[in-house]
Amino acid sequence: MQILLSDTLFSNGVILRDHGIVFDKTIIEVSPNDELRSRYGEQCTELGEGSVLVPGLINSHVHLEFSANRSTLTYGEFMPWLSSVIAARDELINECDESCTSKAINTMLTNGITAFGAVSSYGFDLEPCFKAPQKVVFFNELIGSDPQMADALYSNFQERLFASQELKRDGFYPSIAIHSPYSVHRILIQKALKYAREKHLRVTAHFMESPAEREWLGSNSGAFAPFFQNFLKQTQAANTAEEFLSYFRDSPTLFTHAVQASDKELSAIAEGNHTIIHCPISNRLLGNGVLDLKSLEENTIRFVCGTDGLSSNYALDLFEEMKVALFIHPNEDLLSLAQQLWQSVTAHAAEALQLNCGKIAPTFDADFLVMRVSYPINDQLPIHLITQPHTIESIYINGDKIQ
Structure with missing residues (x-):
């Protein structure tokens, strides 16, 4: 089981600030970072400012x-x-x-x-x-x-x-x-x-x-x-x-x-x-x-x-x-x-x-990207992620870090 805490999570049309995920092969939980820190402590990996989790x-x-x-x-x-x-x-x-x-x-x-x-x-x-x-x-x-x-x-x-x-x-x-x-x-x-x-x-x-x-x-x-x-x-x-x-x-x-x-x-x-x-x-x-x-x-x-x-x-x-x-x-x-x-x-x-992925939500396969952006995040993030420069730092498929 792994826990990643992000600046922003964007999935299924919803932008969540200061949220993280608990996952193994599938997503187990999506919760605010503070809740996950209080429960899991040092098990959490802090992704830091400008980090954005999106589905693969x-x-x-x-x-x-x-x-x-x-x-x-x-x-x-x-x-x-x-x-x-x-x-x-x-x-x-x-x-x-x-x-x-x-x-x-x-x-x-x-x-x-x-x-x-x-x-x-x-x-x-x-x-x-x-x-x-x-x-x-x-x-x-x-x-x-x-x-x-x-x-x-x-x-x-x-x-x-x-x-x-x-x-x-x-x-x-x-x-x-x-x-x-x-x-x-x-x-x-x-x-x-x-x-x-x-x-x-x-x-x-x-x-x-x-x-x-x-x-x-x-x-x-x-x-x-x-x-x-x-x-x-x-x-x-x-x-x-x-x-x-x-x-x-x-x-x-x-x-x-x-x-x-x-x-x-x-x-x-x-x-x-x-x-x-x-x-x-x-x-x-x-x-x-x-x-x-x-x-x-x-x-x-x-x-x-x-x-x-x-x-x-x-x-x-x-x-x-x-x-x-x-x-x-x-x-x-x-x-x-x-x-x-x-x-x-x-x-x-x-x-x-007919795939069990495409969303960062419980029971879905843990297929997601860790992206990094250098601009302030707001409600127009869907536009900015398409038009602004970005970095894909990590790629996960079925919970395994592929790149």
Whole structure:
């Protein structure tokens, strides 16, 4: 059992001054410092002025297999980016061995990310994710819209999924990702979701990321039309948006992006009790627009934040992601948005990923950061922690000091 006394504790939207925690693998108690000093005396560790305890951050959506990218891919619009991914895919994947993937995982840890959802297309990141110190929801991705290849594609997906299910450790959760409505045949989607429901696996999917996807799913036209004609000889989308969402009706899902989702589609997402993953930097770099947070609020849809991968980001840093989000949503009240963003990378992310962390409160896993700030602490701390310089002095996962 350990006792840390802090200047400030910030968790679940609440700022507590002069509070400390008692913990082992989980949080046992949160109490004022004076109470803990009187009961535990020299067992207490004084963190001192400017110390802030916050929950460990949770990156809900990251692709690690493209972590070798720095300047290879084309940014600005979705279709040129996608074409550059296809052209450089083999080169980038071959360049990112286990060492490269582990470096990306460690970068996330250094940035205070104590849990993450990894979307794995090929399974090359399985071993590093299994060995990671963080909690990992490992989303094996299913892709393939050609019905003639359905059996082979599903067999490959199963092989990767079963390999991840054979690995056992606390905090590692094999799961399922459906790539997108335009890239996965309905037969494969329904088969994978049936298995997910039977085995109680977590599910994620990309949805309505780009204007190109909007046009293709809505009218079989736009920038995707020549792409599918040239690469797959397809003239019709694999699914409509409405059909796609209907498959997930009984499978609470994390839908990534949803920048181009319509009011009707958002209503269906709300009815299904789904979550949207917001990746603001990725959306800007690929020219996909800005997620309408007001529409999410009107539909009572929870959003969480993710970095996406280094194929569409320059950092795996949720502090940077929150900062960018503060500035690309100029019509939102600043303090309220900062609070929402903190929830999106802690409590709400943990709930969406079904993890017992994200809050510094009794019975929750002791996953937290000890931060140090050099400015006076007040009720605008959620803004300052995002925008002002800070230091992460220590990182704890399941009560163990990792860094």
